[in-house]
Amino acid sequence: MRYSQASKALALSAALALTLTACGGGSSDEGGNGSAEGGGDTSKVISANTTEPQNGLLPANTNEVGGGRIMDMIFTGLVSYDADGKVVNEIAESIETEDSQNYTIKIKEGQTFSDGSPVTAASFVDAWNFGAAAKNAQLNSYFFESIKGYDEVIKKDAKTDEMEGLKVVDDHTFTVELSQPESDFPLRLGYTAFYPLPEAAYDDPKAFGEKPVGNGPYKLTEWNHDVNLKLEPNESYDGPRKAQNAGIDFKVYQSTESAYQDLLSNNLDVLDQVPPSALAQFQDDLGDRSVNSPYAGNATITIPNYIDHFGQDEEGNLRRQAISRAIDRQQIIDKIYFGNKVIAKEFTAPVLEGYSDSIPGSEVLEFNVDEAKKLWEEANKINEWSGASLSIGYNVDGAGNKEYVEAVVNQIKNNLGIDATPEPFTSFKALRDKVTAKDMKGGFRTGWQADYPSLYNFLGALYGTGAGSNDGDYSSKEFDQKLSEGLAAKTPEDGAKIFNEAQEILFKDLPAIPLWYQAVQGGWSDNVSNVEFGWNGVPLYYEITGK
Numbered sequence: 001m002r003y004s005q006a007s008k009a010l011a012l013s014a015a016l017a018l019t020l021t022a023c024g025g026g027s028s029d030e031g032g033n034g035s036a037e038g039g040g041d042t043s044k045v046i047s048a049n050t051t052e053p054q055n056g057l058l059p060a061n062t063n064e065v066g067g068g069r070i071m072d073m074i075f076t077g078l079v080s081y082d083a084d085g086k087v088v089n090e091i092a093e094s095i096e097t098e099d100s101q102n103y104t105i106k107i108k109e110g111q112t113f114s115d116g117s118p119v120t121a122a123s124f125v126d127a128w129n130f131g132a133a134a135k136n137a138q139l140n141s142y143f144f145e146s147i148k149g150y151d152e153v154i155k156k157d158a159k160t161d162e163m164e165g166l167k168v169v170d171d172h173t174f175t176v177e178l179s180q181p182e183s184d185f186p187l188r189l190g191y192t193a194f195y196p197l198p199e200a201a202y203d204d205p206k207a208f209g210e211k212p213v214g215n216g217p218y219k220l221t222e223w224n225h226d227v228n229l230k231l232e233p234n235e236s237y238d239g240p241r242k243a244q245n246a247g248i249d250f251k252v253y254q255s256t257e258s259a260y261q262d263l264l265s266n267n268l269d270v271l272d273q274v275p276p277s278a279l280a281q282f283q284d285d286l287g288d289r290s291v292n293s294p295y296a297g298n299a300t301i302t303i304p305n306y307i308d309h310f311g312q313d314e315e316g317n318l319r320r321q322a323i324s325r326a327i328d329r330q331q332i333i334d335k336i337y338f339g340n341k342v343i344a345k346e347f348t349a350p351v352l353e354g355y356s357d358s359i360p361g362s363e364v365l366e367f368n369v370d371e372a373k374k375l376w377e378e379a380n381k382i383n384e385w386s387g388a389s390l391s392i393g394y395n396v397d398g399a400g401n402k403e404y405v406e407a408v409v410n411q412i413k414n415n416l417g418i419d420a421t422p423e424p425f426t427s428f429k430a431l432r433d434k435v436t437a438k439d440m441k442g443g444f445r446t447g448w449q450a451d452y453p454s455l456y457n458f459l460g461a462l463y464g465t466g467a468g469s470n471d472g473d474y475s476s477k478e479f480d481q482k483l484s485e486g487l488a489a490k491t492p493e494d495g496a497k498i499f500n501e502a503q504e505i506l507f508k509d510l511p512a513i514p515l516w517y518q519a520v521q522g523g524w525s526d527n528v529s530n531v532e533f534g535w536n537g538v539p540l541y542y543e544i545t546g547k
Contacts, residue, residue, distance in 0.1 A: 040529045040545025048270040049259045050250040051428045056209020059195035060131025060138035074214035075195040085453035085535035100181040113198045114219040114234045121174035123196035133161040139468040140193035148177045182487040191451040217241045256399035266525045273399040274521040279338045286523040295537035296349045296450035297518035303443035304472040315382040320510035322375035326415040328367045344514035348458040354496025361507030389419040391442030395428040455499040474511035
C-alpha cells in the first residue's frame with residue numbers, strides 16, 4: 001500500500017505462525033478543523049481516482065482493484081498490513097496455534113459494524129462459509145481451500161454449506177482446523193475474502209453488495225455507478241487505521257490522462273497511476289508531491305487454454321513460449337514507461353521475501369526472435385496456424401494499457417510473422433466481466449497487486465486449479481502438489497524454496513506470460529499532506545489530511 005524509499009523485503013517472521021497478540025490502535029483528533037497526529041487538517045474530504053468495481057461489494061466476490069480499494073476502507077478483518085507489509089492486529093485479540101494446523105482465534109470485545117450490530121465470532125465463521133460454498137459462486141472461494149471441509153462445500157451437489165474446520169466457541173472465540181499444517185495462514189487473514197459480514201447481509205446478498213455495511217475505518221454513503229463512490233468516517237471504528245480526514249470521494253475515471261490533468265489543477269487530491277504521456281515529466285511537474293517506487297505487483301499477458309491453438313498441450317505451450325520470446329520487454333519499458341519498470345524474471349515480485357531471479361526455465365522470458373520463430377514452427381508441425389489471428393484485450397481506462405498492448409501486438413506481428421490485433425474494452429469492469437465468464441476470443445492483459453505479502457499469493461490465487469483469479473483456466477496436478485508442499489513447510493523460508501520449484505512448472509506451461517514488475521508512479525495535489533503509498537502500491541487513504 002505505501003511507499004517509503006525503494007524496494008524493501010517483506011519478511012514473515014516465524015513467530016507469526018505461533019502467536020499474534022493484540023496491538024494498540026492509533027487515534028486522531030475529531031471534529032472541527034482538528035489536526036491529525038502528524039499535522040494537517042482533518043476536516044477535508046479527500047478525492048482519489050478509482051475504476052468502477054466489477055461486482056457488488058461482498059468480501060468473497062471482490063478480486064479486482066476497483067472494488068478492493070473500497071472494501072479495504074469500509075471493512076476490516078482480523079488483521080491488516082502496515083506500510084511495510086507487516087501484520088497488525090485489527091479485530092483479532094489473538095491468533096494462536098501449537099501445530100500450524102489448528103488455530104484458536106479470539107476477537108476483541110465491543111466491536112460493531114457501522115449499523116451498530118455486533119461483530120462476533122459468528123460474523124467471521126458465517127462469512128467464510130458463505131464465501132466458500134459453491135451455491136454462492138463467490139470469486140474468492142478458493143481462498144478458503146485450506147480449511148478442512150472446503151472440498152465438501154465446493155461440490156456442485158454439496159450436502160452442506162458449512163466447513164467442518166470452522167467452529168464457533170463463544171461470541172468472541174472461534175477455531176479453525178486446516179486440512180494440513182500451514183504456517184503462513186495468519187498472514188492471509190487481512191485479505192478481503194476473510195472479512196466478516198453482519199447477519200443482514202444474507203437476507204439479500206445482491207442488495208447488500210450495493211449498500212454494504214462494514215466495520216472498517218469508513219462507511220459507504222453513496223455509490224453513483226461509473227461516477228463516484230463516497231465514503232465518510234465510521235465513528236464506531238477504533239482500530240489502527242483511524243480516519244485522519246472527513247471522508248474519501250473516489251472518482252471513477254475513464255482515462256488516467258484526464259485524472260492526471262485534474263491532479264495538476266488540484267481538482268483531484270491523490271492519483272495512484274500516472275499515464276505514460278506524463279511519465280517523463282511527472283516528477284518535475286509535482287516535485288516532492290510525487291512517488292516512484294517498486295511495489296508487490298506485476299504485469300502479464302494471459303492466453304487462456306480454451307481458445308484454439310492454445311490448449312494446455314504441447315502446441316499451446318510452444319505457442320505461448322514463442323510469444324514470450326518474441327516480446328522485447330526492455331524496449332517497451334524504455335519507450336513507453338521511460339525505464340520505470342523492471343523486466344520480470346519470474347511470476348511474483350522482487351519485494352517479497354523468498355524471491356529468486358534465477359529459477360530454472362526462466363530463459364523463456366528472454367527476448368530472442370530466432371528462438372521465437374523456431375518454437376512457433378514446432379507448434380505448426382503439430383497443428384498449422386494457417387489463417388488464424390491473435391487478439392490481445394485491454395481496458396482503456398488503465399494507465400499505459402493501450403500503449404503497451406499495441407506495442408506487444410506489433411512485436412508479435414513483426415517477430416513471428418502472424419496476424420495479431422489489439423482488442424480495446426471500454427473499462428476494466430467490461431474486460432473483467434468477459435475474462436471471469438471465460439468468454440474471451442484471444443489473449444488479454446493481466447496483472448496482480450498482492451493481497452498479502454507472500455509468494456504464494458501470486459501463485460495459488462492465479463494458477464491453482466479452480467482458483468477464482470485463474471483467468472486462463474490452467475490446471476496442473478504437479479503444480480497444485482507443489483503449492484500444497486510449500487504451504488505445509490515448517491518455515492516460510494522453506495516454503496518459499498518450494499514455491500520457486502513450483503514456478504519451474506509454470507515456465508513450461510506459461511499459463512500467463514510475465515512482462516515486468518510494477519512500480520507505483522503517483523502523486524498528490526497542493527491541497528493535501530501526509531500522503532504515503534504502501535507495500536502493494538496503494539495509498540494509505542486514511543492517513544491523508546488537508547493542508
